Amino acid sequence: MDIGFIGLGVMGRPMAANLIAAGHRLTVYRDSAPAREVLGGRARFAGSAAEAARDGEAVVLMLPDTPDVEAVMRGEDGVLAALRPGTLVIDMSSISPAAERGLAAEVAAAGGEYLDAPVSGGEAGAREGMLSIMVGGDRTAVERAAPIFEVLGGRVSHIGAAGAGQVAKAANQIVVGVTIEAVAEALRLAEAAGVDAGAVRDALLGGFASSRVLDVHGARMLKGEYEPGFRVALHRKDLGLAVEASARLDVSLPVSGLVHQLMNAAVAAGLGDHDHAALKLLLDGRTG
Amino acid sequence: MDIGFIGLGVMGRPMAANLIAAGHRLTVYRDSAPAREVLGGRARFAGSAAEAARDGEAVVLMLPDTPDVEAVMRGEDGVLAALRPGTLVIDMSSISPAAERGLAAEVAAAGGEYLDAPVSGGEAGAREGMLSIMVGGDRTAVERAAPIFEVLGGRVSHIGAAGAGQVAKAANQIVVGVTIEAVAEALRLAEAAGVDAGAVRDALLGGFASSRVLDVHGARMLKGEYEPGFRVALHRKDLGLAVEASARLDVSLPVSGLVHQLMNAAVAAGLGDHDHAALKLLLDGRTG
Numbered sequence: 423m424d425i426g427f428i429g430l431g432v433m434g435r436p437m438a439a440n441l442i443a444a445g446h447r448l449t450v451y452r453d454s455a456p457a458r459e460v461l462g463g464r465a466r467f468a469g470s471a472a473e474a475a476r477d478g479e480a481v482v483l484m485l486p487d488t489p490d491v492e493a494v495m496r497g498e499d500g501v502l503a504a505l506r507p508g509t510l511v512i513d514m515s516s517i518s519p520a521a522e523r524g525l526a527a528e529v530a531a532a533g534g535e536y537l538d539a540p541v542s543g544g545e546a547g548a549r550e551g552m553l554s555i556m557v558g559g560d561r562t563a564v565e566r567a568a569p570i571f572e573v574l575g576g577r578v579s580h581i582g583a584a585g586a587g588q589v590a591k592a593a594n595q596i597v598v599g600v601t602i603e604a605v606a607e608a609l610r611l612a613e614a615a616g617v618d619a620g621a622v623r624d625a626l627l628g629g630f631a632s633s634r635v636l637d638v639h640g641a642r643m644l645k646g647e648y649e650p651g652f653r654v655a656l657h658r659k660d661l662g663l664a665v666e667a668s669a670r671l672d673v674s675l676p677v678s679g680l681v682h683q684l685m686n687a688a689v690a691a692g693l694g695d696h697d698h699a700a701l702k703l704l705l706d707g708r709t710g
Numbered sequence: 711m712d713i714g715f716i717g718l719g720v721m722g723r724p725m726a727a728n729l730i731a732a733g734h735r736l737t738v739y740r741d742s743a744p745a746r747e748v749l750g751g752r753a754r755f756a757g758s759a760a761e762a763a764r765d766g767e768a769v770v771l772m773l774p775d776t777p778d779v780e781a782v783m784r785g786e787d788g789v790l791a792a793l794r795p796g797t798l799v800i801d802m803s804s805i806s807p808a809a810e811r812g813l814a815a816e817v818a819a820a821g822g823e824y825l826d827a828p829v830s831g832g833e834a835g836a837r838e839g840m841l842s843i844m845v846g847g848d849r850t851a852v853e854r855a856a857p858i859f860e861v862l863g864g865r866v867s868h869i870g871a872a873g874a875g876q877v878a879k880a881a882n883q884i885v886v887g888v889t890i891e892a893v894a895e896a897l898r899l900a901e902a903a904g905v906d907a908g909a910v911r912d913a914l915l916g917g918f919a920s921s922r923v924l925d926v927h928g929a930r931m932l933k934g935e936y937e938p939g940f941r942v943a944l945h946r947k948d949l950g951l952a953v954e955a956s957a958r959l960d961v962s963l964p965v966s967g968l969v970h971q972l973m974n975a976a977v978a979a980g981l982g983d984h985d986h987a988a989l990k991l992l993l994d995g996r997t998g
């Protein structure tokens with residue numbers, strides 16, 4: 423498939439490389455030294471988002487935040503300016519669900535199709551093509567995207583209409599972030615009480631407290647290994663999207679709001695580039 | 711083994727029944743209509759805690775809270791008054807770790823042995839002899855308790871010295887309670903955004919958000935089934951022990967503290983006798 427791929431950061435680079443390795447032809451944006459290093463000679467480098475989008479049957483976006491996606495879509499040399507009827511736009515960034523619904527409507531008005539398809543699984547999942555992909559949009563568009571998703575993802579969940587993928591991603595980041603804090607507080611209490619926190623984790627893994635976070639992030643906390651993984655600063659952004667949505671929808675998410683603030687505190691303490699398991703370091707009173 | 715068993719509530723009755731069924735000889739306290747119904751004709755009913763403790767090789771306590779255990783141990787007709795050298799006292803209640811260490815010292819001074827051995831697994835675990843037992847105390851005492859623990863528990867974790875079982879239990883209740891709130895907030899957000907919360911739960915079960923709470927309590931929330939299970943009011947008490955310990959130990963447990971307060975709110979809203987998954991109902995603005 424001819425694919426425009428926009429966003430060649432930590433996640434986008436391995437994703438684009440996997441698509442090329444699977445036989446797709448990519449026009450990528452934007453140019454950078456790390457992007458040349460990974461993709462040079464195997465992809466066409468475009469000079470603008472519009473140029474990346476112009477000839478593709480599909481355009482994949484993997485960008486940091488809502489304003490980045492809106493700029494790439496609506497800017498002067500943006501995707502919407504170059505969109506041909508029938509083009510499938512797949513936004514795999516993690517951004518606001520409400521923004522996503524607006525963009526889906528604009529793409530539909532221009533004759534294209536749109537999916538929001540944020541992922542979880544981090545850099546390792548991107549490298550291994552084992553991302554969990556949460557998709558919002560029409561079934562027909564999801565079927566068209568299958569040759570792309572099957573390269574990038576280990577699991578594809580079609581959640582619902584436009585924006586639903588982002589809602590699922592926000593829910594995912596709430597559960598993961600809050601559970602990390604739960605595990606951090608439990609282990610901190612054990613340590614402060616002079617009890618072997620590793621024995622506590624082992625005991626808890628056998629009961630209702632069991633979770634992948636207790637297993638994986640709990641082990642990181644006990645070993646004091648905080649290389650990302652998934653950075654506190656990025657998780658802070660994702661929880662910010664949930665907090666923003668909660669005010670728009672008039673729902674109260676008290677613990678999500680508090681963990682968002684604790685991630686603010688962690689960033690302020692210099693822990694923003696640590697793995698999100700570093701919420702434990704914040705409880706320990708340590709800085710980055 | 712000749713066992714004194716003190717505390718015949720929702721948990722204690724099936725535990726005592728299982729010990730009798732396994733061939734142990736029980737002297738129980740205190741008498742009540744539900745206790746007679748379950749144990750009548752199969753156990754000797756004592757008139758006081760002292761009488762229950764006097765002739766046993768071991769004494770098991772399964773009581774609601776710290777003051778109950780202290781009263782039964784230190785009261786005029788209490789266990790300490792009747793304790794013979796060598797008697798093994800096993801407190802399976804969920805109470806303050808600091809109180810437990812005090813009692814362990816007093817029992818040792820009287821020539822006995824003491825274990826704190828709180829459980830998780832609820833009424834179903836008690837009935838099925840599949841409790842998870844978290845133990846604090848000396849290894850020799852843990853070995854003496856094996857014939858009792860193997861009847862009551864599916865999993866026995868020796869965490870450390872006196873009080874360590876209670877610390878592990880507090881850690882367990884932090885992780886379970888906070889994870890329930892995390893799942894409730896995630897599903898509430900999905901519903902408020904008009905997204906199928908069941909599809910979100912399914913997607914999240916495949917990734918890092920996966921946990922037994924998302925599986926079991928998430929399903930309860932989606933079905934609106936809030937029969938306990940484990941009551942909000944009891945979990946509120948257990949988180950209160952963690953909050954109390956945090957102040958004593960000078961550690962900050964911000965999210966545990968907030969979830970404790972949310973459980974206060976749930977009790978105030980008439981949800982205290984609902985399953986702890988009813989934290990979801992609180993977010994929905996519903997009352998009991």
